[in-house]
Amino acid sequence: MHNYFTIWASNIAPSRDEARVLANYLNSRVGQLTLTPNRFYTDTATRFLLQASYPILDSASFEVAGALITAHRAHTAGEPAVTCILPRDGSTPSAWVLLEPRADSNGVAHLLPQLSEVQATDLANTVHARKPLLTLFDNHGRGVADVYPLDPNTLPLPEKTETLQPLEVKFADGLLLLGSRVQPEQAKPGQQVSLWLKWQSTHMLDDDYDLFIHLFNLQTGKRIAQVNQSLGSSILLYSHFWLPGLVVQDIHSFQLPPDAPEGVYRFEIGLYHRASLARVPVTIAGQRAATDSVVLGKLRVQVAPLPPPTFDLMTPFEDNILLRGLDLPTSSASDTLGIVLHWQATGVIAQDYTVFMHLLDEHDHLVAQQDNMPQQGRYPTSLWSPGEVVLDAYALSLPPQMQDGRYRLRIGLYDLPTGRRLRLLGQGQDYVEVMLQRLNGRFSLSGKGR
The missing domain is CATH 2.60.40.770 (Immunoglobulin-like)
Incomplete structure (x- = not known):
C-alpha cells in the first residue's frame, strides 16, 4: 500500500501533479526556510511527499517565527534566509506554514496563527513587489506558484501574535x-x-x-x-x-x-x-x-453615537465605573418613575456589580427602590469594554396615593455576594444623590444632592 500511494502521489494522479512539483522544490530546500500557504502544505499528496523531510508539525507564534528567521540568517550568508511561495491563481492566502529543514531529516512544519484579511493582503503585496527567484511549473507547462526571496529585515509578518x-x-x-x-x-x-x-x-x-x-x-x-x-x-x-x-x-x-x-x-x-x-x-x-x-x-x-444625558453627573466610582448622568423620560406613567442611567467603563471592570436606586422622601423614608444588574441583568459590568458607554433603563414602582413634594434619589453599586458597596472616588460616601421634585404626579430634576 505504501509503494502504491507513493507512485500515485508522485506520478499517476493528474490532479496531484501540483503536489509533486511543490514537494520536489520543498524537499530540496536544504538549510533554508520556506514560507508556504497552508493550502499547499495540507494537501494530502503534498504532505505525504514531504513526510521524509518534514515529519514534525507544531505551532509557532509570530514571535517564535521571527526568532527562527533571525537566527537562521546567520547561517545562510549570500543566500535568501527565507523564501515565500505564492500561488499563481491570484488568491491571497491567510494561513501559512514556515518549513524549517534540519540536517537530521527531522524538519519541522511550524503552523502560524491565521492572518486577518488586511494582514494577508499586506503580505501578498510586499512579496509581489519583489522579483521572483523562479516559477514552479507542472508537467503541462502551467505555472503552479512563484518563489520569492524575502528580506528578514522587512519580513511582512506581524511582529507579534494578536492578543486574545x-x-x-x-x-x-x-x-x-x-x-x-x-x-x-x-x-x-x-x-x-x-x-x-x-x-x-x-x-x-x-x-x-x-x-x-x-x-x-x-x-x-x-x-x-x-x-x-x-x-x-x-x-x-x-x-x-x-x-x-x-x-x-x-x-x-x-x-x-x-x-x-x-x-x-x-x-x-x-x-x-x-x-x-x-x-x-x-x-x-x-x-x-x-x-x-x-x-x-x-x-x-451601533448606527449613531449615543445621546448625552440630559442631567450631567460625571461621578466616578471605584473599579473604573463612571456615572455620566441620567434622563427622566417624560412619558413615565404616574405610578412609575422612569430613569435612564448613563454609565461608562473607564477601564477594565473586575467583576459584576448590582445597581441600587433608592427613592426617599423628605423624612428619609424609603418609598421605592429597585436593585438589579445593568439592563435587567442582561449586560453585567464585567462585559463592559474600556471607554464604552452603557444606557441602563429602570422603572421604579411608586406606592399608591403618593404625595407631591421633594424627593431624593440615591444611586450606587454593590457586590451581590458580599453586599460591599463601591465608594465614590475621593469621597467617603457610596452613592450619588439627585434631588427630584414631584408636581401633579410628575417628577422633574431639581439638582444634585450632597
Missing part, C-alpha cells in the same frame, strides 16, 4: 478552547465582523468535528447570524490532522444583516461530530455546560 481573551473551556475528546477575540468590537449593520478562536488538541483526534457559531442579541436573545464550518477549515487543516499539543488559531467571518438592530451581541459556539451530528460535551471552570456550548466575545452594533 484567555479562556479555559474543555471540550470532550481532547480539545481545549484557549482564547477568543472579536474584530471589530463595534460595527454597523451590514458590516463584516470576525471571531478569532484559539484551540489546542491534547491528544490525537479520532474524528472530524464541525463548529457552529451563533450571533445573538444580548437584550432579546434573538439570533441574527450563524456559521457552521468544519473545525480547522478556515486554515485548511482539518481536526483529524491535529497532533497532541498543536495550537491552532483561526478566524471565522460574519456578514451582519443590513437590518441588524442596534445593541450588544455575543457569540455562542459548540462542536459536533460530523458523521453522527452528536454535540461534544463542554466543561467550563470544571462544570458541565447544560447546553454543550459556550457563550463568549462581545459585539456592539
Whole structure:
C-alpha cells in the first residue's frame, strides 16, 4: 500500500501533479526556510511527499517565527534566509506554514496563527513587489506558484501574535478552547465582523468535528447570524490532522444583516461530530455546560453615537465605573418613575456589580427602590469594554396615593455576594444623590444632592 500511494502521489494522479512539483522544490530546500500557504502544505499528496523531510508539525507564534528567521540568517550568508511561495491563481492566502529543514531529516512544519484579511493582503503585496527567484511549473507547462526571496529585515509578518481573551473551556475528546477575540468590537449593520478562536488538541483526534457559531442579541436573545464550518477549515487543516499539543488559531467571518438592530451581541459556539451530528460535551471552570456550548466575545452594533444625558453627573466610582448622568423620560406613567442611567467603563471592570436606586422622601423614608444588574441583568459590568458607554433603563414602582413634594434619589453599586458597596472616588460616601421634585404626579430634576 505504501509503494502504491507513493507512485500515485508522485506520478499517476493528474490532479496531484501540483503536489509533486511543490514537494520536489520543498524537499530540496536544504538549510533554508520556506514560507508556504497552508493550502499547499495540507494537501494530502503534498504532505505525504514531504513526510521524509518534514515529519514534525507544531505551532509557532509570530514571535517564535521571527526568532527562527533571525537566527537562521546567520547561517545562510549570500543566500535568501527565507523564501515565500505564492500561488499563481491570484488568491491571497491567510494561513501559512514556515518549513524549517534540519540536517537530521527531522524538519519541522511550524503552523502560524491565521492572518486577518488586511494582514494577508499586506503580505501578498510586499512579496509581489519583489522579483521572483523562479516559477514552479507542472508537467503541462502551467505555472503552479512563484518563489520569492524575502528580506528578514522587512519580513511582512506581524511582529507579534494578536492578543486574545484567555479562556479555559474543555471540550470532550481532547480539545481545549484557549482564547477568543472579536474584530471589530463595534460595527454597523451590514458590516463584516470576525471571531478569532484559539484551540489546542491534547491528544490525537479520532474524528472530524464541525463548529457552529451563533450571533445573538444580548437584550432579546434573538439570533441574527450563524456559521457552521468544519473545525480547522478556515486554515485548511482539518481536526483529524491535529497532533497532541498543536495550537491552532483561526478566524471565522460574519456578514451582519443590513437590518441588524442596534445593541450588544455575543457569540455562542459548540462542536459536533460530523458523521453522527452528536454535540461534544463542554466543561467550563470544571462544570458541565447544560447546553454543550459556550457563550463568549462581545459585539456592539451601533448606527449613531449615543445621546448625552440630559442631567450631567460625571461621578466616578471605584473599579473604573463612571456615572455620566441620567434622563427622566417624560412619558413615565404616574405610578412609575422612569430613569435612564448613563454609565461608562473607564477601564477594565473586575467583576459584576448590582445597581441600587433608592427613592426617599423628605423624612428619609424609603418609598421605592429597585436593585438589579445593568439592563435587567442582561449586560453585567464585567462585559463592559474600556471607554464604552452603557444606557441602563429602570422603572421604579411608586406606592399608591403618593404625595407631591421633594424627593431624593440615591444611586450606587454593590457586590451581590458580599453586599460591599463601591465608594465614590475621593469621597467617603457610596452613592450619588439627585434631588427630584414631584408636581401633579410628575417628577422633574431639581439638582444634585450632597
